[in-house]
Amino acid sequence: MYGVNYFPEPDAYNFCKKLIKVPGLDGTGKMGKSEGNGIFLADSPEDIRKKVMRAVTDEGPKTPGEKPSEPVKNLFTIMKIVSDHSTYSYFMEKHASCEIRYGDMKKQLAEDIIKVTDPIRKRINELMADNKYLARVVAGGAEKARASASKTIKEVREIIGYRPF
Secondary structure (H helix, E strand, O other): OOOOOOOOOOOOOOOOOOOOOOEOOOOOOEOOOOOOOOOOOOOOHHHHHHHHHOOOOOOOOOOOOOOOOHHHHHHHHHHHHHOOHHHHHHHHHHHHOOOOOHHHHHHHHHHHHHHHHHHHHHHHHHHHHOHHHHHHHHHHHHHHHHHHHHHHHHHHHHHHOOOOO
């Protein structure tokens, strides 16, 4: 209406690498809080194990070389992200030869996720325990938000031609 693209659609920050869509544990879509199929960085090892063991699978491959079903493919995608290549290859070979045991795969996947998230979880817990630090961060964030919002409101008012009385 005003011929200005003031609020452009944001792009995902990707650290100069190809973005990865992490699938959900229920075999559909992406992992997320709203879908109820996610693993969170602050989850305890016990929670991670429970969630992964409840992940959706199928009855297993019937013929050698059969492609994994969507739910199982999702588990392999997660495994490719967090596990060693040799672990991922081992379970892919077991699936291809119809010898896979999903329980073993899920146990290994849970331990690999725990290994990846452990340092992050520890840091989160350290920060959450430091109330003085959290208060400083909240106060600093509020100050930055007020300054940014004030600037944005001023610029938008100029764009739409609003003149204060």
